[in-house]
Amino acid sequence: MNRDLKNRKAIEKGFSSYASTTLRHASRDFFKKLCMENDRFRPFDEADFQINVAFKFCESPFIILEQNIALLQAMNDLESSxxxxxHLKYFQDKTDEDIARVFGVTRQAITKSKKKLLFKLKKHYQSSIT
Incomplete structure (x- = not known):
């Protein structure tokens, strides 16, 4: 009996979570569409005649490959720690406090190490590119 009640509560919780998420997304999409339509159908006297020019430069695949190689070389020059x-910070999304516990140091030490490390990577990466 108690197990049945727990199952029912779990189902209700899951359904209410699903329903609230669905409603939130539906309202977001509705208002997004409404804003797009309002921008598209603006009365002529309210229209501002500004020309916005945006240039999008496409990078050559060779430039992207060169940048990736430079980054890999910079990564290979790092110590394992x-x-x-x-890896812990940017691939596993760990906080500085979590990382400090893994390394057995303070959070401030991790923050300082991270700054030095990023500066070292940037310096090595830029010297490889130019």
Whole structure:
């Protein structure tokens, strides 16, 4: 009986979560569409005649490949602990406090190490590119 009640509550919780998410997305999409239509159907006397020119430069695949190689070379020059710090921070989305616990140091030490590491990577990366 108690198990049945727990199952029912879990189902209700899941359904209410699904329903609220669906309604939130539907309202977001509705208002987004409404704003787009309002921008498209503006009365002539309210229209401002500004020309916005945006240039989008496409990078050559060779430039992108060169940049990736430079980044890989910079990563290979790091110590294993520095690579682990980057992995924990940017691939596993760990906080500085979590990383500090893994390394057995303070959060401030991790923050300082991270800044030095990013500066080192940037310096190495830029010297490889130019």
């Amino acid at each position: 520095e690579r682990e710090l980057l």
